Amino acid sequence: MxxxxxxxxxxxxxxxxxxxxxxxxxxxxxxxxxxxxxxxxxxxxxxxxxxxxxxxxxxxxxxxxxxxxxxxxxxxxxxxxxxxxxxxxxxxxxxxxxxxxxxxxxxxxxxxxxxxxxPPRHARAEKALEASAPPPPDIPPTVGATASAAAPGWRRYPAGGAFLRAVAARRPARGVWSALPGEDWPTRLAELVAAVDGGALVVVPDARDLDRLDAACATVLGAGRHVCLSAASGPAARYRSFLDVLRGHARVVVGTRAAMFAPVPDLRLVVLWDDGDDLHAEPRAPYPHAREVLLTRAQRSDCAALVGGFSRTAEAQLLVETGWAQDIVADRATVRAAAPQVVALGAEPQLARDPAAATARLPSDAWKAAAAALRTGAPVLAQVPRRGYLPSVACQDCRAPARCVHCQGPLELRVARGAALCRWCGRGEVGHRCPQCGSPRLRASVVGARRTAEELGRAFPGAVVRTSGRDEILDQAPAGPCVVVATPGAEPPAPGGYGAVLLLDTWALLARADLRAAEEALRRWSAAAALARPAAAGGTVVIVADAALAPVQALVRWDQAWFAARELAERRELGFPPAARMASVTGAAAAVADLLHQARLPEGAELLGPVPAGADQERMLIRIRRGQAAALAAALHEAAAARSARKAPLPARIQIDPLELL
CATH class of the missing domain: 3.40.1440.60 (PriA, 3(prime) DNA-binding domain)
Structure with missing residues (x-):
């Protein structure tokens, strides 16, 4: 009372x-x-x-x-x-x-x-910051010609110097940057934010990229001049960094996806590195993508924006073709001087010399390139799309996929002489016999990074072989002649670059049932190939793939912008994103039908589906013209509101511009 x-x-x-x-x-x-x-x-x-x-x-x-x-x-x-x-x-x-x-x-x-x-509040971090020292003085901006002189690396791109000067002069310049192979991109981005007269925000895909960018910013800007924001920092450190930004203790913020909403004061520049990486897509509702968040910030704040990477997405190419952004690329002479020699082993001359090159995991030309690099003392990188030892096995005699007797999940071998294990339930299959023919023998369907390292260790007995993947990611390749076997995204840089880069099992990336399969394959190949030395210094990239494929041709010529333009043209013709806008509604069949019945979709909206989406779930796609995107989002939100108001028992998940359509 x-x-x-x-x-x-x-x-x-x-x-x-x-x-x-x-x-x-x-x-x-x-x-x-x-x-x-x-x-x-x-x-x-x-x-x-x-x-x-x-x-x-x-x-x-x-x-x-x-x-x-x-x-x-x-x-x-x-x-x-x-x-x-x-x-x-x-x-x-x-x-x-x-x-x-x-x-x-x-x-x-x-x-x-x-x-x-x-981020969630952390009371102790908040109190500790109140007693902290005052912020350091701002770095004086470098404007105009001084900015260009302070960052000579940007001169290799004809539009790079102009972009740098525009950013320094607080003009809302927008660019899509195709980085040269071997480019020290963390230093280029640190030079760019150093020229900003105001706040800057840079978002990268993962913690390894953030560590490299953090070190570059500390070198270029000086200690204490920037703040790192990452969800992996821990609650206290993350909230303290967030408050540092909020209170103006630093004008430059670098971070992973968690930093895309950072409250940077006087924001003058936003940068996104490698926008094709799926780590930029938020897995929690409402599933925003860092690219769209940063471009929206640039539009709202009238500030400069840069989307960069070794490869290029169709979304970034659309920014260039619509005139929203300037193309920042090097001329062909500069590209040829910086790029390694790229050899595709599906071309007719290679097949004439080595008929087995079309099917071998390590054709003779790839072996020769690796051996030549090791003889000169240079490291070798082998990119393998799958981790583990043998992540998928089949019957040696009838080729039927090996499956678990308990849950029918796929079997794998984690060591050379161990029992097969189920990838779903984890149970071991001691004495496995094929239910089709009764054979106890197994063969590899897919070869993983550890098995590849074992094979390369036998092929080059004098070289140190290391793996870099989910279990252990190397920060840097060992010095001297060595072979590094890495999964995509875990390739460590090597001092002076790799003498040879081998891109193996390329079919695993190209054969995925995904609209972005070719684009993603080229992105991952380009990231690995960019770690090789220039051709003049003996750098060679060997890709075991059909040379006639468009993404392989783009890598051979190091012309990812050409492939992005081609990809965008094909999607425009077929009505796929980003030329059109799409939304997906996923849930039980009754929930999906109920939501779509409630939604007042824009005129001309096209319904595609439904298709199965897991246990007792289905998925419906909605396709519209780009100009109707806001109307579609409003219609779906209104329908979701009507369902939640009457406490509909079955949920339906709405995703605008989902990454996966198939």
Whole structure:
């Protein structure tokens, strides 16, 4: 009773007594601000951007105070804020507006986006920062010609110097950068952010890339001049870094996907490296992609933007072809001087000399290239798409896939002389016999990185062989002649570059049932080939693939922009993203049908499907013209709101522009 009386005695604040709060509930029909009264006792702390606790539907829930106003449009009685969690604002008006825009773009809720944008509060980190030293002085920007002179690496690209000067002059320049093979891209990006007169945000795919960029920024900018933001840092370190950015202790922020919403003050540049990496796609609702978030920020803040990589996606090519971004590429003479010699072993001259090259895992020309590199003391890199020893096995006699007797999952061999193990349930298959022919013998269907390392160790007995993959990723290749067997994305750089790079089992990347299979294969090959020495220094890349394939031709000529333009033209003709916009609705058949029945889809929307999407699930695709994207997102959000308002029992997941369509 005393507590109820205490609440009834509370008085609203004298000035701006109404707080508009985004309640942390991810239901579509509640995706709007709600009005609460600000208690007079909390008026000083209840400022826009602070975390609050409020009563909602009888429960105490979290929320964000978005703004304070003089009066409410609500006709009924308003409840009071229960309390202000922290007087330190953690949500800026710019990030709140961005969150609303991204929620609308992906048909999601603002509450879901804010969970991605602002890390969970860590009270000790917050208190420790209050007692920390003042921020270091800003780095003086280098403007105009000085900026170009300070970054000579950008002169190798005809449009690079102009882009650098435009960024330094605070102009909203936009570029798509095709990095040269062997390019020290972390240093180039550090030079770019050093020229910015204001804040800069750089997002990279993973922790290894972030470590390299962090070191380059420390060298170019100086210690303490930038902040790293990553979800892998741990709760305390991540929140402290977030507060450093929020309070202006650093104007340059580098990080992984978690940094795409970083509250960088006076944002003048956003950069995304390797936008084709699927790590840039957020796996939580509403599933935003870092590329779209950063380009939206560039548009809203009228700042410069750069999308870069060794390869190029169709989405990046679309930015160039629509005139939104400038193409930043080197001329052909510079490319030829920097690129390694790329040899495709499916070409007719190689097949004439070595008929087995079309089927061998390590054709003679690949073996000769590796042996020549090792003789000169240079390291060799072999890229293998699959990790493990033999990740897939089959019957030696009838070739039937080997499956677990318990769950019918695929069997694998993790060591040379061990029992076969199920990849689904983990059970061992001692004394396995083929149910088709009764044979106990197994053969490899797919060869993994460890088995490849074993084979190369026998082929080159004098060389050190190391593997780099999920279990252990090397930061750098060992010095001297060695062979590094790596899975895609785990290739370590080598001092001075690799003498030979072998791209094996290329069919595993090209044969995937995916719209982006060829684009992804070229991206992974280019990342590995870029670690090789230039051809003038003896660098050779051997790709065991048919030379007539378009992605192989792009690698041989080192012309990834040509392949991206070709890919975009084909998708435009077929009506595939990014030439068209698509959304997917996944769930039980009844849920998908119910949501689509509720949705008022734009005129001309094309329904594709349904197709199976796992146990008791199906998937429906919706295709529209690019100009109808906002209308489609709004229609799906409205339908989801109608279903959540009437508490529909079966969920349906909405994804706008999903990465996987097949």
């Amino acid at each position: 005393a507590r109820a009386a205490e609440r009834s005695d509370r008085q609203p604040a004298d000035r701006l007594p109404v707080a508009r709060v985004c309640v942390d509930i991810g239901l579509a029909h509640l995706d709007r601000p709600f009005d609460y009264l600000v208690p007079a006792a909390a008026a000083a702390d209840a400022q826009p951007g602070v975390r609050v606790r409020v009563r909602f539907a009888g429960k105490l829930v979290d929320g964000w105070l978005l703004e304070r106003v003089a009066a409410s449009d609500h006709q009924g009685r308003l409840a009071f804020l229960e309390r202000v969690v922290s007087a330190a604002p953690a949500l800026t008006a710019d990030v709140a507006g961005l969150a609303r825009a991204i929620a609308d773009r992906y048909g999601g809720t603002m509450a879901d986006v804010l969970r991605l944008a602002v």
